[in-house]
Amino acid sequence: MRSSRRLLSLATALAVAAGTIVGPPAHAAAVTITNGTQFTDTSGNAVHAHGGGVLKVGAYYYWFGENRHPNNTFRAVSVYRSTDLRNWEFRNDVLTQSSAAELQSANIERPKVIYNAGTGRYVMWMHKENGTNYSEARAAVASSATVDGTYTYHGSFRPLGHMSRDITLYNDGGTAYMISAADENYDLHIYRLSSDYLTVAGLVGNFWNDAHREAPALFKRGSTYFMLTSGATGWSPNQARYATASSISGPWTGWTNVGDSTTFRSQPAFVLPIQGTTTTSYLYMGDRWAGASGGPVNDSQYVWLPITFPSSTSMSLSWAPSITVDTATGTVTANSPTYHRVTNRNSGRVMDVVSNSTADNAEVKQYGWNGGGNQRWEFQDAGGGYFRLVNQNSGKCLDVASGSTADGANIIQYTCGTGTNQQWQWAAIGGYHQLRARHSGKCLDVVNAGTGDGADIQQYTCGSGANQQWSRTAV
Known part of the structure; x- marks a missing residue:
């Protein structure tokens, strides 16, 4: 019995040294995660893990990703941990500008980390550029003895002389692979890594010559490998596509569309298997890049959706607000959206997108309730106590035109983005609520307290008028 205890203690000590046991066991409860938002950590700060990946170590999921300066150059690779995938604790900036001279002015993108059981080290691969343009197209490598400790930077290079941009890693039972967008993103290469995972041992293949795909995410379900990618359209979202194979070395199928034409305005970053007592689910993790609307990377939002599998060799992705x-x-589980009619206290009429328009800049006015989708609004959590109001008919957001802060600024619908002129506080006042624009602090207001159909809606300095007071009813 004493020998058994000694062996158990030794095994535990070795596991702790290897980083495979981290902290006390944690028991996670079911949580709800809202899509199209900026996540916050347990200290209330924005989670900056853009383009990232997740590694489970012990009871914790560790999420690594890009943390950039306002000019989009590299600040750090940050890591957070969680047991439930919603409550993220910031752990460390594991790689920073001071980690190496060539990182002083650089772009570091899509960091991914895997564990090497043979060396006892965590190995990170990234896409590295010079911070000025995208002429380097290099892969970079770093490693650490602990999952969230300081990573030693080992340098950057072009794998086997090939350009290397968006990357991902995959550990297939101890044999590791790096997948890289190569040759100006026209090719997608699969490389086998060396036994220490620090360099490339060989090219497995270029299975999609001239496909012009990037943002690869590789995962395996059953006996099928899935390669999920996006098109190469800069910050702008596009149609995700996937290919399948029974072996990483192929043969791989051609590309099949998944999700909608913009992948719900996101780009793949990672697919996370979540293995539990009942089942294993596969979570699509995507970035809704702020760059698509001219914002900095650190204003980007996250889109996480469950992947479903109509067959053993096909996948499906559908939108869910949470x-x-x-x-x-x-x-x-995907949660269905709840829509509301939003009724003005003064007039008894509801907020309506004129003529059932689905276009940007369509006018928002008040009309009598008719049950149409252009009068139904989803309150999506935008963080910080604010909401985006998304129209059911168009999928576009309630917006203060041109981000104006002036009294009388027009209210329209517009493609949803990260702007605070699309974020509203639902503030209680005398049994009703005001809708206060985050960027201006002004209230949603029916012009001149009109009570008729077609009365315009604007923003105006908040007061006590019933034309600034609203109720919402689920429909």
Whole structure:
């Protein structure tokens, strides 16, 4: 018995040294995660893990990703940990500008980390550029003895002489692979890594010559490998496509569309298997890049959706405004949106997108309730106590035109983005609520307290008028 205890203590000590046991066991409950938002950590700060990946170590999921300066150059690779995938604790900036001379002015993108059981080290691969343009197209490598410790930078290079941009890693039972967008993003290469995972041992293949794909995410379900990618359209979102194979070395199928034409305005970053007591679910993790509307990377939002599988060799992705995740059981559930009619206290009429328009800049006015989708609004959590109001008919957001802060600024619908002129506080006042624009602090207001159909809606300095007071009813 004493020998057994000694062996158990030794095994535990070795596991701690290897980083495979981190902290006390944690029991996660089911949580709800809202899509199209900026996540915040347990200290209330924005989570900057853009283009990132997740590694589970012990009871914790570790999320690594890009943390950039306002000019989009490299600040750090930051890491957060969580047991439930919603409550993220900031752990460390594991790689920073001071980690190496060539990182002083650089772009570091899409960091991914895997564990090497043979060396006992965590190995990170990234896409590295010079911070000025995208002429370097290099892969970079760093490693650490602990998952969230300081990573030693080992340098950057072009794998086997090939350009290397968006990357991902995959550990296939101890044999590791790096997948890289190569040759100006026209090719997609699969490389086998060396036994220490620090360099490339060989090219497995270029299976999609001239496909012009990037943002690869590789995962395996059953006996099928899935390669999920996006098109190469800069910050602008596009149609995700996937290919499948029964072996990483191929043969691989051609590309199949998944999701909608913009992948719900996101780009793949990673696919996370969530293995629990009941099932294993596969979570699509995407970035809704702020760069698509001219914002800095650190204003980007996250889109996480459950992947479903119509067959063993096909996948499907559908939109959900929020998901419920239970890491204990392994279940991920898409939640259906709830729509509301938003009624003005003064007139009894509702907020309406004129003529059922689905176009940007369409006018928002008040009309009598008719049940149409152009009068139904989803309140999406935008963080910080604010909401985006998304129209059911168009999928566009309630917006203060041109981001104006002036009294009388027009209210329209516009493609949803990260602007605070699309974020509204639902503030209680005398049994009703005001809708206060985050960027201006002004209130949603029916012009001249009109009570008729077609009365215009504007923003105006908040007061006590009933024409600034609203109620919402689920429909």
